[in-house]
Amino acid sequence: MKTFKIGGIHPQDNKLSKSVRIENIPIPEQVIIPLDQHIGAPSTPIVAVGDKVKVGQLIGKASGFMSANTHSSVSGTISKIDTYIDSFGYKKPAVYINVEGDEWLEGIDTSNQLVPNYALSSKEIIQKITDAGIVGLGGACFPTHIKLCPPPNCKIDTLIINAVECEPYLTHNHQLMIEKGEEIIVGISILMKALEVDKAIIGIENNKADAIEYLEKITRLHENIEVLPLKTKYPQGGEKQLIQACTNREVKSGAIPASVGVVVQNVATVFAVYEAVQLNKPLIDVFVTITGPELLHPGNFKIRIGTSLSDALKMAGGTPENTGKIIGGGPMMGRAFLTTDIPATKRSSGLLLLPEKQAKRLEPSTCIRCGKCVYACPMGLEPFLLGRLSELKIWDKLEESHVTDCIECGSCMFTCPSHRPILDYVRMGKSEVMSIIKSRVTK
Ligand code: SF4
Ligand code: SF4
Numbered sequence: 001m002k003t004f005k006i007g008g009i010h011p012q013d014n015k016l017s018k019s020v021r022i023e024n025i026p027i028p029e030q031v032i033i034p035l036d037q038h039i040g041a042p043s044t045p046i047v048a049v050g051d052k053v054k055v056g057q058l059i060g061k062a063s064g065f066m067s068a069n070t071h072s073s074v075s076g077t078i079s080k081i082d083t084y085i086d087s088f089g090y091k092k093p094a095v096y097i098n099v100e101g102d103e104w105l106e107g108i109d110t111s112n113q114l115v116p117n118y119a120l121s122s123k124e125i126i127q128k129i130t131d132a133g134i135v136g137l138g139g140a141c142f143p144t145h146i147k148l149c150p151p152p153n154c155k156i157d158t159l160i161i162n163a164v165e166c167e168p169y170l171t172h173n174h175q176l177m178i179e180k181g182e183e184i185i186v187g188i189s190i191l192m193k194a195l196e197v198d199k200a201i202i203g204i205e206n207n208k209a210d211a212i213e214y215l216e217k218i219t220r221l222h223e224n225i226e227v228l229p230l231k232t233k234y235p236q237g238g239e240k241q242l243i244q245a246c247t248n249r250e251v252k253s254g255a256i257p258a259s260v261g262v263v264v265q266n267v268a269t270v271f272a273v274y275e276a277v278q279l280n281k282p283l284i285d286v287f288v289t290i291t292g293p294e295l296l297h298p299g300n301f302k303i304r305i306g307t308s309l310s311d312a313l314k315m316a317g318g319t320p321e322n323t324g325k326i327i328g329g330g331p332m333m334g335r336a337f338l339t340t341d342i343p344a345t346k347r348s349s350g351l352l353l354l355p356e357k358q359a360k361r362l363e364p365s366t367c368i369r370c371g372k373c374v375y376a377c378p379m380g381l382e383p384f385l386l387g388r389l390s391e392l393k394i395w396d397k398l399e400e401s402h403v404t405d406c407i408e409c410g411s412c413m414f415t416c417p418s419h420r421p422i423l424d425y426v427r428m429g430k431s432e433v434m435s436i437i438k439s440r441v442t443k
Contacts, residue, residue, distance in 0.1 A: 001206060003231040004241035007378040009411045011234055011332065013207065017171045017291050017298040022179055024302050025315055027099055031074050031306025032084050033059065035093040037346040038135045039142050040066030042093050051078045056105040056282050059095050062133075068143045069133035070095075073284035073304035075103035087328055087337040094343070097306070108280050115278040116186050118193075125194040125277055132276035133283045135346050138162055138237065138266035139329060144273065147265070148194050150258035156195050160246050161188060163204040163211070163267040164230065164237035167330025170350045172287040172300040173267050177204075177211040180271055181218050187274035188225055195263055200225045202267075203246045205232040234332065235409040239264050241378050253405050268349075286344055288312070292353035294320035309340040309351055324359030327352040332410040362419040373412035373422060379405045383412030387422040390429025399433045406430050 036042035043060030053059060053072040060070030072095075080096035104110055120128070130145040150156055161184075165173040177184060188200050202219075204212055206229045215227045230236055230245050240251045242264060249260040257264055265273075268287055275281040284305055291298035296317025303312050313319060319340070327334040329350045340351065373383040381402060389398040406426050413423040 001229065001231040002245050003233050004236060004244045004378060006380050007376050007411060008233040008235065008241075009376050009414050010232070011168050011414060013232075014168045014293075015171050015174075016169065016293070016295075017289055017300055018174065019178075020171070020175065020299040022172070022175055022287065022300045022302055023315065025304070025307055025312045027074060027102060027304055028307050028311050029099055030079070031097050031099065031304065032308075032343040033070060033073065033095045033097065033306040034084065034086070034343060034345050035060045035070055035095065037070065037141060037305070038068040039140065040064065040068070043067055043070040045081050045093075045095055047078050047081070047095065049078050049081060052076070053078060053097065054103050054105045056108045056284060058282075062130075062143075066143065066146065068135050069131065069282070071133055071282040071284050072097060073306050074099045076100040084343065087335070087339070087342045089338055109278070114182050114186070116182075118190060118277060120193070120277065122194050122196055125190055128277050129194070129273055132272075132281070134269065134272050134276055135283070136266055137268040137272060137286065137346065137349070139333070139347065139349055141347050144265070144269060147263055148191070150263065154258035155261055156197055156258060156263055157199060157261045158247060159188070159192055159195055159197050159200040160242060160262055160264045161200060161202040161267055161270055162237055162239075162242055162264055163202050163208075164242060165208075166205060166232070166234045166237040167332055167334075167350070169291045169352050170289045170330045171291075172289045172349070174208050174211055175300045176268060176271060176287055177208075178214060181211075181214050183274045184267060184270050185215075185218055185222065185225065186278065187270035189222070190273055190277050191265060191270065192224070198224050201246045202227045203230055203236075203242050204228070205230050205236060207232045235378055235407065235411065238378060238407045238409060240407070253402060283346060286346060286348050288344065288348050289350045290316040291350070292320065292323075292355070293358065294322060294355045295353055303344040303348070305345060306343045309342055309344055309348070312344060313340055313351065320353060320355065322355045323353045324356030325354045327354065332414070333408060361421070364420045365418045367418055367420060370417060372415040372417065376411040376415040378409060378411060379407060381406060383422045383426060384420075386429060387412075387420060387425040390425040390432075393432075395429070395433055395436055398429045399436070403430045403433050404437070
């Protein structure tokens with residue numbers, strides 16, 4: 001069975017919310033909608049305090065090439081345009097809305113019926129995706145319309161759908177495929193039209209047998225869409241790892257997938273594209289796994305953007321008393337949150353609550369040069385060296401050692417018998433080196 005070639009690990013999958021049907025989180029009394037839910041410049045607010053808005057209405061306009069539109073996820077009155085404190089304690093721009101009813105913008109199809117047919121050109125599809133503020137929902141939040149317009153020297157021949165969900169604990173993408181498989185297949189054909197390609201591969205790990213069987217069944221009549229079961233191995237959802245597993249093509253250091261003729265889209269993004277193009281629905285809600293070993297009801301939820309994660313957490317049983325760590329995302333690539341009193345955004349994919357015992361990191365000891373981190377690294381790097389260079393702040397050597405190739409998967413730290421916080425150091429060093437490179441380029 002296919003997989004990527006270098007490194008990788010096999011953490012326990014802990015999919016506690018597997019097969020739990022997606023539930024809607026109730027609409028709250030107030031939402032805080034951040035204007036920076038994507039890579040690039042925050043959108044510019046186009047509403048004022050006191051304005052009435054409807055569900056799906058544009059409230060923030062993309063401000064520049066690398067940006068995305070922001071829409072209201074509720075109907076109500078704009079109460080404030082201000083900042084909010086994000087999950088890491090930083091102030092970010094946001095629009096506050098007091099909710100009144102649930103009135104949707106005219107033209108958005110809320111019937112919940114499958115809409116299979118479309119007759120749009122590639123250009124029209126990309127425009128709809130741009131208007132709808134769609135971004136990559138695999139965590140990167142890269143504006144989707146930019147990914148659909150690769151550089152002219154790159155000839156795209158294959159669309160890969162990232163249906164891997166290799167992070168332990170996370171299950172919402174798996175459940176989405178079970179519940180919305182037909183919509184996802186329509187979304188794939190729309191993206192194929194947008195890219196003008198005649199081949200799509202759904203890369204999915206073999207631990208999702210029910211989803212594989214279902215997708216194979218509903219793609220029987222779609223000769224150009226292949227469902228490709230992959231060997232379960234972390235981090236198969238990494239873009240470069242997935243491309244290699246599905247096509248045997250290698251994206252070189254510093255290059256983008258389009259350089260090998262591929263565009264990758266996450267399965268939740270594909271569903272958002274379906275909704276944008278077929279239902280005229282902008283990106284106003286996200287699918288999130290809320291989970292943890294001590295949680296009463298770990299599950300998969302659909303949350304209106306701007307809803308407090310604390311409110312959403314109540315649906316999963318609330319915060320257990322012995323919670324030692326709150327993680328946004330999965331345990332491997334996720335980041336520790338200071339609080340859950342923050343709004344759900346396009347970046348939200350998981351909320352993991354670990355009990356104190358599991359959250360505690362073991363005391364690190366000296367590196368014993370065992371090389372396990374090197375074997376585990378899917379990017380062929382030397383994590384022990386990157387960690388040490390970061391620790392010593394030797395930025396030029398760190399850059400020469402390709403720290404910018406690190407995908408922050410955490411495989412190195414997972415395998416380290418000395419419990420060294422390699423990922424923390426590498427992340428810190430990578431961010432420093434990236435800002436050095438940026439200032440060099442803009443000089
Ligand atoms: S160095 Fe980066 S890419 Fe390599 S295993 Fe560690 S986190 Fe993953
Ligand atoms: S796995 Fe840990 S102990 Fe082994 S070489 Fe890497 S950093 Fe050192």
